[in-house]
Amino acid sequence: MKKFMALITSQKQDGTFTNKVCQKSIDDLPLNDLLVKVQYSSLNYKDALSASGAKGITKEYPHTPGIDVAGIIEESSNDHFSVGEKVIVTGFDLGMNTSGGFAEYVRVPSKWAIKCPNSLSTKESMMIGTAGLTAGLCIAEIEKHKPLNDLKIIVSGATGGVGSIATKLLSLLGSEVIAITGKKDKDDFLYDLGCSNIIQREDFINSTRLPLNKGNYDAAIDVAGGDILSCIIASMNYNGIITACGNVASPKFNTTVFPFILRSNRLIGIDSATCSLKIRKIIWNNFSNIWKLSNLEKMCKTVDLNNLINEIDKILSGQLTGRVIIKT
Numbered sequence: 257m258k259k260f261m262a263l264i265t266s267q268k269q270d271g272t273f274t275n276k277v278c279q280k281s282i283d284d285l286p287l288n289d290l291l292v293k294v295q296y297s298s299l300n301y302k303d304a305l306s307a308s309g310a311k312g313i314t315k316e317y318p319h320t321p322g323i324d325v326a327g328i329i330e331e332s333s334n335d336h337f338s339v340g341e342k343v344i345v346t347g348f349d350l351g352m353n354t355s356g357g358f359a360e361y362v363r364v365p366s367k368w369a370i371k372c373p374n375s376l377s378t379k380e381s382m383m384i385g386t387a388g389l390t391a392g393l394c395i396a397e398i399e400k401h402k403p404l405n406d407l408k409i410i411v412s413g414a415t416g417g418v419g420s421i422a423t424k425l426l427s428l429l430g431s432e433v434i435a436i437t438g439k440k441d442k443d444d445f446l447y448d449l450g451c452s453n454i455i456q457r458e459d460f461i462n463s464t465r466l467p468l469n470k471g472n473y474d475a476a477i478d479v480a481g482g483d484i485l486s487c488i489i490a491s492m493n494y495n496g497i498i499t500a501c502g503n504v505a506s507p508k509f510n511t512t513v514f515p516f517i518l519r520s521n522r523l524i525g526i527d528s529a530t531c532s533l534k535i536r537k538i539i540w541n542n543f544s545n546i547w548k549l550s551n552l553e554k555m556c557k558t559v560d561l562n563n564l565i566n567e568i569d570k571i572l573s574g575q576l577t578g579r580v581i582i583k584t
C-alpha cells in the first residue's frame with residue numbers, strides 16, 4: 257500500500273491542537289476521480305485557522321489542512337483530465353473537511369480542478385495561490401466598473417498574502433496603490449511591490465472620521481474588516497468600489513447608508529473558495545499572460561512540510577510578510 261508524508265493536525269485530550277508531519281496511506285484519501293501528486297502548496301490564513309482548530313473551519317480531526325495544490329495527475333477516471341497533466345486546485349472543500357495540500361498527495365473531484373496554463377509553472381501558480389486568485393477577483397470586480405489605469409486604490413493588510421499580490425498586480429496594471437500596513441519596518445518591501453504611498457494602520461484609523469471622511473480613493477481591497485473597513489468605506493470618492501474579502505481584524509464593521517446614498521459607493525463581497533471554474537480559468541489565464549508577475553520569488557519563501565509549522569504560527573499572529581509556498 258502506497259504511503260506518503262502529510263502534515264496532520266490533531267486534537268489533544270486537553271482540547272488543544274497539535275501539528276506533526278506523519279506518514280499516511282493513499283487509501284486514507286477520499287474516493288474522488290483525480291489523484292494528484294502535489295508539487296507545491298501554499299499557506300493561506302484559512303489554513304492556519306484549520307491547523308489551529310479554529311471554530312467553524314474544520315469539523316473533524318485528525319486532518320490535513322492545505323486549501324491550495326498544484327501538481328501532476330497520477331490517476332484519473334475523468335476523460336477530461338489525463339495522467340501527467342499539470343493541475344491547480346484551490347478552495348472548494350480542499351483542506352477544510354477534505355484532506356488538503358500540506359501533503360505529497362491529494363485525491364479531489366475533477367470539478368474542483370483546472371489545468372495549469374502552459375506558461376505558468378506549478379511553483380509560480382502556488383506563489384500566486386488562493387491569495388492571488390482572491391486579489392485577482394477583487395481587481396476584476398473593480399475593473400468591471402472603472403479602467404484600472406490611474407485609479408487611486410487603497411489596499412489593507414498590504415504586506416500579507418492577498419495584500420501583497422494585490423499591490424504588485426495593481427501597480428503593474430497602472431493603478432496608484434496606497435498600502436495600509438501594521439508593520440513599521442516593511443516600507444522597502446511595499447515600495448518594491450510598487451505602491452506609491454504607505455499609511456500605518458493606526459494612523460489611518462485615528463485620522464478617519466466616520467461615517468463620512470474626505471473622499472480620497474477610487475477603489476479598495478480590504479482583507480481586514482473591522483475598523484479598517486469602516487474607515488475605508490468612509491474615505492471613498494464618489495462612485496467608489498470597495499471589495500471586501502477578509503476579516504483578520506473583525507467580521508464586524510461600522511457604517512451608515514450615507515457613503516452609499518450620498519456617494520454612490522458599492523461594497524462588493526469576494527469569495528474565491530466557491531467561485532465558478534469559468535471565472536477561475538479567466539483569472540488564472542490572466543496570471544499566465546496579461547497579468548504575468550515578475551520576480552515573485554522575491555516576495556515568497558519556500559519551506560518543506562517540516563518547516564511549515566513555524567510559518568503557520570506567524571500567519572496567525574499577522575506577522576507573515578509576502579507568501580509562503582510548500583515544496584512537497
Ligand SMILES: NC(=O)c1ccc[n+]([C@@H]2O[C@H](COP(=O)([O-])OP(=O)(O)OC[C@H]3O[C@@H](n4cnc5c(N)ncnc54)[C@H](OP(=O)(O)O)[C@@H]3O)[C@@H](O)[C@H]2O)c1
Pocket residue numbers: 299300301302386387390412413414415416417418419436437438439457479480484500501502503504505526527528529571572573574575576577578
Ligand atoms: N474571501 C476569500 O475568498 C478569501 C481568500 C483568501 C483570503 N481571505 C481572507 O483574507 C484575509 C487575509 O488573508 P491572507 O491569506 O492574505 O492573510 P495574511 O497573509 O496573514 O495577511 C493578512 C494581513 O493583514 C494584516 N493584519 C493582520 N492583523 C490585522 C488586524 N488586526 N487589523 C488589520 N490588519 C491586520 C497584516 O498585514 P499588515 O501588517 O501589512 O497590515 C497581515 O499580514 C483573511 O481574513 C482570509 O481569511 C479571503
